[in-house]
Amino acid sequence: SVGELLTPVLRESKFRETGVLTPDEFVAAGDHLVHHCPTWAWAKADPKKLREYLPKDKQFLITRNVPCHKRCMQMEYDPTQEKVLSGNEVGAEDGFAGDEDSGWVDTHHFASVVPVRTLEEVKDLDKDNDNDDDGEEEALDLDDLVDSGALEENDPGRFVVKNEKMMESEVEKPRTYDLHITYDKYYQVPRLWLTGYNERRLPLTVDEMNEDFSADHANKTITMESHPHLDVPLIASVHPCRHAETMKRLMDQLAENGKELSVEQYLLIFLKFVQAIIPTVEYDYTRSIQL
Amino acid sequence: MQFVPLCTFVDASYWSEVNRRKLNEWKLEETPQPLGASISIYDCVGSDSRLSLSNESFLGSSVLKGQMILLNTVETFAKLDRKAMMNAEADGIWDSIVSGRWMNQPTTINTFIFTVFADLKKFRYHYWNCVPVLALADLSLKEQPQEMVEDESRVLLSHLEQSQQSVFVYSKGITLPLTAILTLQHEDYEIVVADPSTTPAVAGALCRNVILAVLWTTKRTEMRLISLRGGQVSWRFRINVSVPVTIRPSNVVGLERNGKDEMKPSSVDLSKQFHPHKLMEQAV
Numbered sequence A: 001s002v003g004e005l006l007t008p009v010l011r012e013s014k015f016r017e018t019g020v021l022t023p024d025e026f027v028a029a030g031d032h033l034v035h036h037c038p039t040w041a042w043a044k045a046d047p048k049k050l051r052e053y054l055p056k057d058k059q060f061l062i063t064r065n066v067p068c069h070k071r072c073m074q075m076e077y078d079p080t081q082e083k084v085l086s087g088n089e090v091g092a093e094d095g096f097a098g099d100e101d102s103g104w105v106d107t108h109h110f111a112s113v114v115p116v117r118t119l120e121e122v123k124d125l126d127k128d129n130d131n132d133d134d135g136e137e138e139a140l141d142l143d144d145l146v147d148s149g150a151l152e153e154n155d156p157g158r159f160v161v162k163n164e165k166m167m168e169s170e171v172e173k174p175r176t177y178d179l180h181i182t183y184d185k186y187y188q189v190p191r192l193w194l195t196g197y198n199e200r201r202l203p204l205t206v207d208e209m210n211e212d213f214s215a216d217h218a219n220k221t222i223t224m225e226s227h228p229h230l231d232v233p234l235i236a237s238v239h240p241c242r243h244a245e246t247m248k249r250l251m252d253q254l255a256e257n258g259k260e261l262s263v264e265q266y267l268l269i270f271l272k273f274v275q276a277i278i279p280t281v282e283y284d285y286t287r288s289i290q291l
Numbered sequence B: 001m002q003f004v005p006l007c008t009f010v011d012a013s014y015w016s017e018v019n020r021r022k023l024n025e026w027k028l029e030e031t032p033q034p035l036g037a038s039i040s041i042y043d044c045v046g047s048d049s050r051l052s053l054s055n056e057s058f059l060g061s062s063v064l065k066g067q068m069i070l071l072n073t074v075e076t077f078a079k080l081d082r083k084a085m086m087n088a089e090a091d092g093i094w095d096s097i098v099s100g101r102w103m104n105q106p107t108t109i110n111t112f113i114f115t116v117f118a119d120l121k122k123f124r125y126h127y128w129n130c131v132p133v134l135a136l137a138d139l140s141l142k143e144q145p146q147e148m149v150e151d152e153s154r155v156l157l158s159h160l161e162q163s164q165q166s167v168f169v170y171s172k173g174i175t176l177p178l179t180a181i182l183t184l185q186h187e188d189y190e191i192v193v194a195d196p197s198t199t200p201a202v203a204g205a206l207c208r209n210v211i212l213a214v215l216w217t218t219k220r221t222e223m224r225l226i227s228l229r230g231g232q233v234s235w236r237f238r239i240n241v242s243v244p245v246t247i248r249p250s251n252v253v254g255l256e257r258n259g260k261d262e263m264k265p266s267s268v269d270l271s272k273q274f275h276p277h278k279l280m281e282q283a284v
Helices: A002-006 A023-036 A086-092 A119-133 A136-145 A164-172 A207-212 A239-254 A263-274 B012-026 B075-078 B082-097 B148-162 B177-180 B205-218 B276-282
Strands: A042-043 A060-068 A083-085 A105-106 A176-183 A189-197 A223-227 A235-238 B008-012 B034-037 B052-053 B064-070 B111-119 B124-134 B140-141 B167-171 B174-176 B189-193 B222-228 B235-241 B251-257 B266-269
Touching: A023 A042, A023 A060, A023 A176, A023 A263, A136 B075, A189 A207, A189 A239, A189 A263, A189 B140, A235 B064, A239 A263, B008 B124, B012 B064, B012 B111, B034 B111, B064 B075, B075 B111, B082 B111, B082 B124, B082 B251, B124 B205, B148 B167, B148 B174, B148 B222, B167 B177, B177 B189, B177 B205, B189 B205, B205 B222
Parallel strands: B008 B052, B064 B111, B189 B222
Antiparallel strands: A042 A060, A060 A176, A083 A105, A176 A189, A189 A235, A223 A235, B034 B052, B034 B064, B111 B124, B124 B251, B124 B266, B140 B235, B167 B174, B167 B189, B222 B235
């Protein structure tokens, strides 16, 4: 973009003052993330889209095949399921009863077991998908051409998931997401990108992906844009205009408690706050952050 | 003994590069192109054992080395003699084992052949991957696989990270290059394979040619293997074969099944993403 072209590369650290990063600080934070959460790895750019202010082999961060079992709808808050639990009720099981006044709210107390689609329902869904999937016809042509019988292999060493288990896994096979974190030169912060795949590993449409973005953010915070390092069609991205501000606020809060956030921890914190936008994408953010 | 097959994942950035090179460089060329693929040992339990192709596949730095054969028509793609192709590839793998080359270049025994037909008018891609394995019929486990303690796993993972070698030797708490098996006492070492299998207690397909290579090189009927994983527990295996391996196994397997578990190619429709109208909107 023009804005990006005209923005000089940030050289001097302004992290403490404004929550932005220099490219070097981005690399340091990326190294820290890769070290602590090895599902993340550095990736190289398309040679045409190489950004010279970042090392050649550390252009952006990537994690692939992240499961996403539920749609956001299934997580939405329903007040009829709410029950205020007294401190005693909460603590009793864990052996430390709380005081009477500090009640907890169990937001899913009366919820029935999470509705899992039966195999029949999944098949019906498949049928629906097939109907509007005009690629199916082509695949059939190919089926006729390929003599798969002649290619069947005699391989007793091939591990096959047991039958009843396979039925189960067919129902439960999750959507997956590939996540990228790039350095946004204009906003001078990390930026998150998402590509989703359905249960059969076919790319999700924008509408389908919106089911996995929290309703507050879909079509607003999340926009379709072109990737800074890859020559691919538009992909979904969390717009970075508020990132620095959010980061600065978090740092101030920590400072009030006498704690200091190091620049290396930036991406761990970043991943925690973007989780609100994609609550059902189960990427590796479980590592507790010690400050 | 059984092994979890690999599942090929192809990024849009891979197809985008295929689009560009097919139109500008390869044109009607059908000769094999060198290609790289990456694996991950950090995926969670129950997901597919992943082999990934992306824009980086063309940059020559990937862990797995293979080739792509891009066919011009759907007929040649469908009728391609994949059995013969895999057999020829298996000859190369066997040659690497017999010559001892595999110990210095373990990548020469785990290769892949990715065959593609790309309909660039409709942006539909048909592909079929195979990772050739010389299958030993009588491999068995001498005992139940054992979980590896985390501290030991961590030593191996840090070696993997530093050396970028996905197959190496572990002996009495230290890591060594593969050539060490020529001098070490057989009971004293284990072979470590960075294994993308996500199934507990079941090794992945990339271990198979390594097991064959070790058994042939040592002329023994027994070996120990560590299936090294990062996101979950690693596993130790004691493997047996009934007689020492002296000849090339004749059974070559490894053609990938599609998402419906059929012996057929996979297809993906990217017309919604790659359609010229959409691309024009982006060009602003």
